[in-house]
Amino acid sequence: MGWLDRAASDTQVTHRQRLWLYALAALVLAFLVIPTLIVIPMSFSGSQYLEFPPREWSLRWYRNYLGSASWMQATATSFAAATLTTLLATPLGTLAAYGLFVSRLRAARAIHALMLMPIIVPVILVAIGVFYAYVKLKLVNSLAGIVLAHSMLATPLVIMIVTAALKSYDMNQEMVARSLGASRARAFVGITLPQIRFGVISAALLAFLTSFDEVILALFIAGGSNSTLTRNMFNALRDQIDPTIAAISTLMIVVTTLLLLLSQRYGNSRRG
Amino acid sequence: MNIELHAGGLRRDERRERLVLLGLSAPALLLVGVTMIAPVAWLFGLSFLSDTGEWSLEHYRRMIEQPSYGRTFVTTFKVSLLTTAICIGAGYPLAYLLSQLPRRAANLCMIAVLLPFWTSLLVRTYAWLVLLQRRGLINDWGMRLGWWDEPLALVHNLTGTLIGMVHIMLPFLVLPLLNAMRAIDADLLKAAANLGASPARAFRSVFLPLSLPGLAAGTLIVFILCLGFYVTPAVLGGGKVIMVSNHIANDIELFFNWGAASALGAVLLVLTMLLLWCATKLLRFEKLFGGAH
Amino acid sequence: MQRQAVPIAARGLRKHYGAVRALDDVDLDVQAGEFLTLLGPSGSGKTTLLMVLAGFIRPDQGSLRFGSDEVIRLAPHKRDIGMVFQNYALFPHMDVAGNIAYPLRLRGVAGNELTARVDKALQTVQLAGYSARRIDELSGGQRQRVALARAIVFEPRIVLMDEPLSALDKQLRERMQIELRHLHEQLGTTTIYVTHDQREALTMSDRIAVIHGGRIQQLDTPRHLYERPRNRFVAEFIGESSLLVVEVAGERCLCDGQTLRLAQAAATGAAVLMLRPERLQVLAHGAALADGLNHLQARVVDLVYQGDSFLLQAQLANGSTINARGIAGTAALAALPQPGETACLAFGIDDTVLLADAAP
Numbered sequence: 001m002g003w004l005d006r007a008a009s010d011t012q013v014t015h016r017q018r019l020w021l022y023a024l025a026a027l028v029l030a031f032l033v034i035p036t037l038i039v040i041p042m043s044f045s046g047s048q049y050l051e052f053p054p055r056e057w058s059l060r061w062y063r064n065y066l067g068s069a070s071w072m073q074a075t076a077t078s079f080a081a082a083t084l085t086t087l088l089a090t091p092l093g094t095l096a097a098y099g100l101f102v103s104r105l106r107a108a109r110a111i112h113a114l115m116l117m118p119i120i121v122p123v124i125l126v127a128i129g130v131f132y133a134y135v136k137l138k139l140v141n142s143l144a145g146i147v148l149a150h151s152m153l154a155t156p157l158v159i160m161i162v163t164a165a166l167k168s169y170d171m172n173q174e175m176v177a178r179s180l181g182a183s184r185a186r187a188f189v190g191i192t193l194p195q196i197r198f199g200v201i202s203a204a205l206l207a208f209l210t211s212f213d214e215v216i217l218a219l220f221i222a223g224g225s226n227s228t229l230t231r232n233m234f235n236a237l238r239d240q241i242d243p244t245i246a247a248i249s250t251l252m253i254v255v256t257t258l259l260l261l262l263s264q265r266y267g268n269s270r271r272g
Numbered sequence: 273m274n275i276e277l278h279a280g281g282l283r284r285d286e287r288r289e290r291l292v293l294l295g296l297s298a299p300a301l302l303l304v305g306v307t308m309i310a311p312v313a314w315l316f317g318l319s320f321l322s323d324t325g326e327w328s329l330e331h332y333r334r335m336i337e338q339p340s341y342g343r344t345f346v347t348t349f350k351v352s353l354l355t356t357a358i359c360i361g362a363g364y365p366l367a368y369l370l371s372q373l374p375r376r377a378a379n380l381c382m383i384a385v386l387l388p389f390w391t392s393l394l395v396r397t398y399a400w401l402v403l404l405q406r407r408g409l410i411n412d413w414g415m416r417l418g419w420w421d422e423p424l425a426l427v428h429n430l431t432g433t434l435i436g437m438v439h440i441m442l443p444f445l446v447l448p449l450l451n452a453m454r455a456i457d458a459d460l461l462k463a464a465a466n467l468g469a470s471p472a473r474a475f476r477s478v479f480l481p482l483s484l485p486g487l488a489a490g491t492l493i494v495f496i497l498c499l500g501f502y503v504t505p506a507v508l509g510g511g512k513v514i515m516v517s518n519h520i521a522n523d524i525e526l527f528f529n530w531g532a533a534s535a536l537g538a539v540l541l542v543l544t545m546l547l548l549w550c551a552t553k554l555l556r557f558e559k560l561f562g563g564a565h
Numbered sequence: 566m567q568r569q570a571v572p573i574a575a576r577g578l579r580k581h582y583g584a585v586r587a588l589d590d591v592d593l594d595v596q597a598g599e600f601l602t603l604l605g606p607s608g609s610g611k612t613t614l615l616m617v618l619a620g621f622i623r624p625d626q627g628s629l630r631f632g633s634d635e636v637i638r639l640a641p642h643k644r645d646i647g648m649v650f651q652n653y654a655l656f657p658h659m660d661v662a663g664n665i666a667y668p669l670r671l672r673g674v675a676g677n678e679l680t681a682r683v684d685k686a687l688q689t690v691q692l693a694g695y696s697a698r699r700i701d702e703l704s705g706g707q708r709q710r711v712a713l714a715r716a717i718v719f720e721p722r723i724v725l726m727d728e729p730l731s732a733l734d735k736q737l738r739e740r741m742q743i744e745l746r747h748l749h750e751q752l753g754t755t756t757i758y759v760t761h762d763q764r765e766a767l768t769m770s771d772r773i774a775v776i777h778g779g780r781i782q783q784l785d786t787p788r789h790l791y792e793r794p795r796n797r798f799v800a801e802f803i804g805e806s807s808l809l810v811v812e813v814a815g816e817r818c819l820c821d822g823q824t825l826r827l828a829q830a831a832a833t834g835a836a837v838l839m840l841r842p843e844r845l846q847v848l849a850h851g852a853a854l855a856d857g858l859n860h861l862q863a864r865v866v867d868l869v870y871q872g873d874s875f876l877l878q879a880q881l882a883n884g885s886t887i888n889a890r891g892i893a894g895t896a897a898l899a900a901l902p903q904p905g906e907t908a909c910l911a912f913g914i915d916d917t918v919l920l921a922d923a924a925p
Contacts (some may be wrong), residue, residue: 181645
């Protein structure tokens with residue numbers, strides 16, 4: 001255990017003196033990670049009460065999920081809503097981020113602040129406000145209504161991420177492209193966009209997840225035949241602890257991880 | 273011969289270009305304006321209308337008179353403050369360690385911090401439900417190891433809610449705090465050591481003050497998020513932990529009381545905005561002072 | 566196939582940012598095929614002027630003609646200009662050929678003609694065979710050449726360069742200056758070059774426009790700028806100079822009580838005299854005063870050995886300082902007066918220059 005007495009920092013604190021810090025940090029990290037991960041093996045538990053380690057391994061909850069019409073319907077709705085939200089929020093947000101970034105008007109900063117409102121205002125308020133408006137407009141429990149509301153939540157996030165990507169991008173290249181004969185639009189599409197694509201893809205991913213994971217708005221405006229996965233899960237949680245949810249949760253974790261990996265692979269600029 | 277200097281034309285060109293650029297953000301603005309700003313503004317106005325449609329403050333009066341609202345506010349602040357405090361206690365040491373680790377080790381740990389972000393809120397809340405219930409993992413193992421005899425009531429109460437909230441809020445504190453800590457010049461600590469300060473003293477007098485702006489930012493973010501939170505208290509509180517957002521939802525779902533809900537919502541909105549405004553003022557202030565030491 | 570070079574005529578270019586006059590009603594005439602440098606310190610307005618020429622900054626008012634076309638209201642991509650930036654701004658997601666082909670593609674050139682013209686451009690900048698290289702594999706000098714090739718491959722009528730060599734180290738920079746000069750002679754395109762380095766400007770330009778405070782202080786050939794600066798700013802910005810206040814009377818002037826002959830008669834009254842250090846000859850002790858030369862007696866304050874040259878700092882009785890430079894040969898050094906002694910500085914009548922404007 002010789003390393004314990006070696007210096008851990010520039011101020012010559014040893015590892016031994018820092019053991020308590022390592023222990024505490026390890027505990028906190030375990031606290032953060034374990035609950036999420038432990039759902040995965042527990043979802044394969046055969047008994048009604050999820051246990052760890054599972055006494056018997058079984059796929060019954062997965063079969064339950066895949067065989068249930070209502071769960072499948074909800075899953076389809078969630079995927080559809082998330083996909084449509086991504087398709088709407090990403091272009092809208094990217095264009096807005098670009099327009100506000102290159103605009104030299106003072107109004108641009110005010111508009112930018114306004115666009116970030118959906119992130120700042122507590123979702124419950126937005127939810128009941130949208131609910132009432134949708135009741136009037138007969139958009140409750142409609143896919144279009146869900147997509148509009150989710151896009152409203154996702155667009156500010158897209159704007160934030162794309163703006164950050166633009167800030168670390170060399171705008172001179174667009175200027176050069178324009179001097180060489182490209183209109184602003186052509187320069188943006190051909191030169192700027194390919195280089196901020198990692199940001200745009202991350203933003204699209206976040207838009208997808210925002211919609212897919214969204215609970216509160218769904219509770220109010222996503223019901224009936226257009227009920228989302230999250231809404232069904234939430235209601236199930238309040239009534240009784242259905243182990244099927246463990247299976248669904250695992251699948252959601254897998255989907256999220258897959259999307260993350262995909263975005264890393266296709267979003268990163270090629271090397272060498 | 274007078275050469276035309278195109279002043280008017282150039283001015284028009286400039287204005288047109290600016291409008292086109294702003295126009296790119298018009299669709300997004302329209303979306304946000306129609307689906308959020310309009311409804312929320314309407315909600316705000318609704319709180320001032322009595323049930324018969326006249327201007328009145330009856331909803332606000334009811335909030336002050338009925339004790340349930342007072343309880344809700346107390347619960348909300350209690351949960352928010354406790355969550356924030358626990359986050360600071362658990363998050364500061366973690367952030368400190370991460371800031372001191374070499375990059376590769378730190379990045380590895382960062383995955384652990386960011387993992388909750390990428391996992392659905394519902395999944396995380398559900399995980400805690402499973403872990404904390406009477407026949408859940410923690411009680412199961414606790415009793416097996418002989419730590420306690422009766423299953424502890426860890427969920428459907430304040431305890432469960434707090435555990436769930438801390439789990440969700442911790443990354444929100446750690447990230448800005450870590451950023452601020454990484455920005456602290458390592459040379460300053462070396463200089464302090466050089467001048468004779470013990471590591472503990474150097475930490476207290478140099479590192480801690482410089483990390484305060486980041487801590488303040490993280491704390492405010494966490495607190496503001498806690499105020500408006502819904503899902504975790506609803507699921508892990510078992511109906512016994514009623515925060516402002518739960519109360520609003522109940523008013524609508526159970527009582528169809530739009531007036532009451534909108535008044536409560538208006539208070540939440542104003543409170544959130546006020547805190548944010550304080551945050552922007554305070555943080556700029558802090559940056560000035562934090563750097564001066 | 567060489568395109569016909571075009572002249573540039575700018576009138577009344579004005580750009581105010583609140584109280585700041587970035588461009589103060591600037592007029593500029595550039596001859597067809599000329600290499601003109603905009604020279605000035607940072608904040609002088611030279612980059613603003615270049616950007617107005619390119620179309621990226623819209624002036625408050627003014628007229629701009631490329632040849633016979635009024636372009637002041639044209640968008641940048643319609644002005645048919647080639648631009649080279651200080652940081653090259655090459656497109657990292659394309660290889661060398663892709664970068665150079667970009668403007669050609671925009672103009673509808675494709676296939677064999679495209680490849681041929683890209684290769685020709687690469688040859689012109691001496692990077693033949695580099696087509697398939699990636700941008701991050703290139704050195705600074707190579708990147709600059711690719712940027713150049715990209716700017717000229719479509720034969721623009723005007724080329725603009727914004728301090729393209731400042732990011733290069735000294736040796737490479739000097740080599741590139743000469744190469745750019747040769748390139749210009751080869752292509753014959755009207756070229757506007759921006760720099761803050763006066764040496765660079767003197768080396769490369771047909772004419773130089775010295776810019777300060779949003780105004781062109783002097784537009785002249787390098788030699789005239791150096792030998793006949795119009796005002797204090799130009800005199801001090803280009804080369805070293807000693808500026809002395811003198812009293813003029815016809816063909817003579819009085820400096821510190823000593824009489825000097827002028828090349829031409831000038832207006833009577835106070836004026837500023839400019840002397841270039843290398844044009845001053847330090848006479849040895851007791852050497853005869855040559856005919857046809859002006860002389861000034863001054864007290865030596867400091868003598869600095871600088872390897873290949875020496876710097877002699879002298880002071881007149883009225884307190885003004887004069888600097889003289891000379892080659893540090895052994896004999897010359899031995900004959901120099903020492904600090905505290907009196908030095909006699911001789912210079913030609915033609916080198917006795919009065920500034921046209923006393924104030925910059």
